[in-house]
Amino acid sequence: MERVDKREYGMIRPVKITRNYIKYPEGSVLIEMGETKVICNASVEDRVPPFKKGTGEGWVTAEYSMLPRATETRNQRDINKLRMNNRSVEIQRLIGRALRSVVDFKALGERTITLDCDVIQADGGTRTASITGSFVALADACYHLLQKEMIKEMPIKNFVSAISVGVVEGTPLLDLCYEEDSRAExxxxxxxxxxxEYIEVQGTGEKYPFSYEMLNNLLELGNKGTRELIEKQKEALGEIANIIGGSNE
Structure with a gap:
């Protein structure tokens, strides 16, 4: 099959990571993956959830939302519905889990870093772009603490990125745009x-069950895509990448 944007089946979309995008947060990134654009802000606060108080450990959490005209038709804001969108809740939990898995909470100390992910334009892969961009914002926030001598070592032990894969018209594809995702089997x-190492794999047979062989094909594509994104993260972070525990530099 021919892809919407003429890419090869195993190619990711063009990626651009802009650091220090917003003035005030300790870490701020605009990540662009094709036509998908997400602002990821990392805010540091000298507080922790009740279950972390007195432990000497910190916490990392995330919030996710999509602007009303991030999509072709306007979405209602959550505040107008007096409850959070279930999809947003599920995605922000995923982002939080992904980032917490590579943070040494003892090294972070009793403080919380919150990643706010706001989708300003959606064309598929918003949750994976949010994770990839948030990691860079988190690294900047931790480096800010290091420079201020509020922590003694970089608490991030590995790089993390995320990518979508899928099967469209029987063909395994990497990094699906919305049109492909909406047709995916x-x-x-x-x-x-x-x-x-895998942190999370979310897979669904949308139209029919898929085989073990297909699963392996998709995992291989995902492995390729995440490695390429991690290289983009390292390029964006520059020298900061060298002090992250998982860096192979």
Missing amino acids: VDMNIVMTDKG
Whole structure:
């Protein structure tokens, strides 16, 4: 099959990571993956959830939302519905889990870093772009603490990125745009570290069950895509990348 944007089946979309995008947060990134654009802000606060008080450990959490005209038709804001969108809740939990998996909470100390992910334009892969961009914002926030001598070492031990894969018209594809995702027979999101370890795999046979062989094909594509994104993260972070525990530099 021919892809919407003429890419090869195993190619990711063009990626651009802009650091220090917003003035005030300790870490701020605009990540662009094709036509998908997400602002990821990392805010540091000297507080922790009740279950972390007195432990000497910190916490990392995330919030996710999509602007009303991030999509072709206007979405209602959550505040107007007096409850959070279930999809947003599920995605922000995923982002939080992904980032917490590579943070040494003892090294972070009793403080919380919150990643706010706001989708300003959606064309598929917003949750995976949010994870990939948030990692860079988190690294900047931790480096800010290091420079201020509020922590003694970089608390991030590995790089993390995420990518979507799927099957459209029987063909395994990497990094689906919205049009491809909406037609996918199999849809999967893969979160990995730079050591090739899996943090989370979310896979669904949208139209029919898929085989073990197909699963392996998709995992291989996901592995390729996440490694390419981690290289983009390292390029964006420059020298900061060298002090992250999982860096192979």
